[in-house]
Amino acid sequence: MPDDRTDSTRRGFIAASGAAALAGSLAQSLPAAEPKGDRKIRIGVVGGGFGASFQWHLDPNCTVEAVSDLRADRRSRLQKVYTCAKPYESLERLVLDPEVDAVAVFTEAPNHARHVLECFKHGKHVISAVPACCSLEEAQQMKEAKEKTGRQYMMAETSYYRAACILARDVWAEGKFGDFLYSEVEYYHPGIGHARDGLSHSGGKRTWRYGYPPMLYPTHSTGFHVGVTKERLTHVSCVGWKSKDPGFADNPYSNPFASQSALFRTSGDNICRCNVFWHGHGHGERAQWMGADLTIFMGSWSGQPFVIKQAGKPDVRKCPDYLDRLPEPMRVRSGHGNSHTFLTHEFIAALVEGRAPAVDLYESLAMTVPGIVAMESARKGGEQLKVPGFDKA
Ligand SMILES: NC(=O)c1ccc[n+]([C@@H]2O[C@H](COP(=O)([O-])OP(=O)(O)OC[C@H]3O[C@@H](n4cnc5c(N)ncnc54)[C@H](O)[C@@H]3O)[C@@H](O)[C@H]2O)c1
Structure with missing residues (x-):
């Protein structure tokens, strides 16, 4: 998975950034990790x-x-x-x-x-x-x-709890992107679905990953847009790259595509370009969010460093790790850019507090359904389709 280039402490971030105004306001939005009683x-x-x-x-x-x-x-x-x-x-x-x-x-x-x-x-x-x-x-x-x-x-x-995504969510909430947002969101995992892929076989049999359609696995990408803005992806045009690998000739999904690229219009009239590739020399999940006033580039496998660019202000080159949002025993390194501890804790905290979790069913469907419709669009040669909503009435 890509290097998020996170710093180990928020203090390190603030000191190193030299952009005290931005860092200071982000720091203020950090909720403390409160004890939640002894309910299990x-x-x-x-x-x-x-x-x-x-x-x-x-x-x-x-x-x-x-x-x-x-x-x-x-x-x-x-x-x-x-x-x-x-x-x-x-x-x-x-x-x-x-x-x-x-x-x-x-x-x-x-x-x-x-x-x-x-x-x-x-x-x-x-x-x-x-x-x-x-x-x-x-x-x-x-x-x-x-x-x-x-x-x-x-x-x-x-993706929702990768540190750069937590930061982008705070920047969005504070309105610092300005009056426009264009996101590039992507997930690259070469090999998935292919006839010789290890994960697509187990015990000599094909697994569910054999020939699996990329856009039916959209959320590592869409999560970077919906998870930051809570916007809905309302329209999509998607194109697919047809693979000659046997995994894409004969699979339960009738899926010929090993890589797919979708262009979404959003409920806020913004733009999201979304890739999910099982073929191509790339690796991992990443995003960049371009606003009128501020742009965030996530660090990536490609060597792109994490950086926040703002007109007339110094670059911010370090991202906090946000571990202090977790109870003390959970402040450990975990999978997919430390996201596992955050996911674990958010679900449990929501149940203890009797509230909906951050990525509840409505947000989850808003990340998942656009991919299902994107797949349909790709089957129709890129025709633009409307994405139905599944929000609470
Ligand atoms: N970054 C991520 O978010 C990320 C990374 C890896 C996997 N995943 C997802 O996690 C899920 C699991 O991935 P995996 O690689 O472990 O898949 P897998 O196919 O290796 O494992 C699935 C397991 O579920 C078990 N299972 C299925 N039906 C069951 C039932 N009725 N009762 C009990 N057990 C049952 C199977 O025996 C199997 O061991 C997948 O949906 C995958 O997409 C997400």
Whole structure:
């Protein structure tokens, strides 16, 4: 993953930047990591691949009540990581446990909607891996189920808590970009979906990643625009690059594209250029946000350093790490630019405080659905399509 070039302390940022006005105002917007009493959310963790890389056991307000994976080796892994004595053979069994308050769904992308609906049906709150869903029908079902059950939902979008994205969110909230925003958001993971890709095979069989459409995995990119502005991506024109690799000739998605590039218009009349590439010499997730008055470049694998440019002011070259927004035991380095600890804590804090998490179902669908429609646009040769909304009525 790319180097975010974060500094280890906010003090370091302020001292090094020389742009005290900007840094000072950002610092003021930092909420303190308040203790949240002794209530414990009892979570059930499902999916022992990526799902074993979160910090439930470090959150003072969380305990891992149960774990599950269809695979015995992954169940054992989850038990070991989270020191949990209660394994279940499937999510379907785990959700029957009345001692489980909330479920972390880290199963395969095409199963997320089905598994989240199963959790809602049994009265559980849910945090799910990305994407939220893979079709407009699933988006509608999730919205209806969430509103009927009143359960909380959060999508574990790692881009949302990369330090530069936290900073861009603060800059947006303070109106410092000016009266215009153009974002370039991108996710490059060469190899995914290809016939010889390791992640697209397991035990001699094809996995869900085999031939998977890039724009059905849009949220690492769209999360950088929606997650900063809360704007909606309302119209899209998307083009796809057709691969000759056998993975894109014969897959369950009838998907010929290994890389896709979408141009979105937003609800604020702004512009978002969004790439998701499984082919091309690039790596990682990154964004740049260009306003009329201020532009932020995220650091990247390419060598691009993190920098904030403002007319008439010195460049700001360091980004804080924001670890002081976390409870003390969680201030550890974690995956995808330290985002895992933030995602873990935000979900638990929201449940303890009885509020919606930052990336709730509406924000999650606003990051996911535009990709579903972008895929449709690419199938139609780039025709511009309207993106339906799934916000609360
Ligand atoms: N940066 C990120 O946000 C990021 C990074 C990696 C993966 N992911 C997402 O996380 C999810 C998991 O990724 P992965 O690489 O671990 O996938 P994976 O396919 O390796 O693992 C999925 C696991 O879910 C288990 N599972 C499926 N159905 C189940 C059921 N009914 N009950 C219990 N277990 C069940 C499977 O046995 C499997 O071990 C995917 O959706 C992926 O897109 C996100």
